[in-house]
Amino acid sequence: MSDTSTLRTAAPRIRPDLELWPDLAQLPEGPRARVSARVANGILRAVCRRLDIQLVHPDEALDPTRPAIVLHDEEEFLLRVGSDGLIGFGEAYLTGAWESPDIAALIGTLGANIDRIVPRWMQRLRRVHVRREPRRHQNTIDGSRSNISHHYDLSNDLFTLFLDPTLSYSSALFPSEVVQNDGHRVALAPAPPAEDASTALTAAQHRKIDRLLDQAGVGAGTRVLEIGTGWGELALRAAARGATVRTVTLSQEQLELARERVAAAGLADRVSIELLDYRLVEGEYDAVVSVEMIEAVGDEYWSTYFRKVDELLAPGGRFALQAITMPHGRMLATRDDFTWIKKYIFPGGLLPSVEAIERITAAETSLRVADRLSMGAHYAETLRIWDQTFSAATPQVRALGFDVTFLRMWHFYLAYCQGGFASGYTDVQQMTFVKESR
Structure with missing residues (x-):
């Protein structure tokens, strides 16, 4: 017989601020x-x-x-x-x-x-x-800036409260067994960390970044473009390898803190950070890296995105992409839907499928898949730690001016996403592409 208990959570009747909500x-x-x-x-x-x-x-x-x-x-x-x-x-x-x-x-x-x-x-x-999603959420050059600002310009201090010291806001890669499955590799669910969760998460974020840099062939003298700066950790680790890094973002808050971190690390001569849409980037690069930015591109611009990467890569160059994905059929059925996540968290967002990525790159670019690692269970663990840390920081979040409704929204968002990855409804991939000669 199952052990039962009466959980008497006091009715949390929320009276939202009607101007904010x-x-x-x-x-x-x-x-x-x-x-x-x-x-x-x-x-x-x-x-x-x-x-x-x-x-x-x-x-x-x-x-x-x-x-x-x-x-x-x-x-x-x-x-x-x-x-x-x-x-x-x-x-x-x-x-x-x-x-x-x-x-x-x-x-x-x-x-x-x-x-x-x-x-x-x-x-x-x-x-x-x-x-259907409102037209104002379309990812035009102006629309993308507004959509990104909605989430990433909330407050650097807020993100600092629940992210690990690397300020990586994407799936980590914990130690785990990796198996072969239908032409690609799968990182199986990690064991619960034996050490402090924050320490384990920091190491796992470094493992994730270093694998992407290895896949992209980043080393001394490599010309690297990063699409989607975050708070600068990948650029810092690439520059520490001796690479020259150009990284672009649409978040003013991230830009400012990333520049501070680069300067503090003494790497400003190797890293340039710009407030610039990926569609406006020019130049030639040996490696392009992008971590969980394609989800904000929008399906009407996926072809534009991959063609731009293809244009920017030098012959023989490598593109390392980390992307949250969903099954192809489910993506087709829901891509125009206006969801809770799109309304409250990521306006204009859409998760691609692996099939969509492979079809576009094969048909419209000279990018060819060289490696793919599926690691959805690792995102579930990453989100679990974030949610736990965020909940523990409730007083500090309130002190920043965020209300109780925001606290519930953020917890629901993190737990909702954790459940999606744990169930396999969503996944996350590290995909490596090589630019072939045409």
């Missing part, structure tokens, strides 16, 4: 909203039964071994989910209409069974019900 101010109302709520209720209960998810109220006992949804305001939850699907699901969490003792486990269960959640006949009607 205007879309949380009103509940959906009217006949259509009520009908949608009834439909959502039926689907929700059927899914919970089928997937063994506990659907309970705060005073009911919970089995800690099973994922759970704890309803603090069932009416609000159903109205929001019924009217706005997964956006409503996330917004109902922001207002405290529901809670879960382990959001990552809940999302992992849903992600592993995504094709079974909604009946097939309803999936065929998704275009009628699911909102």
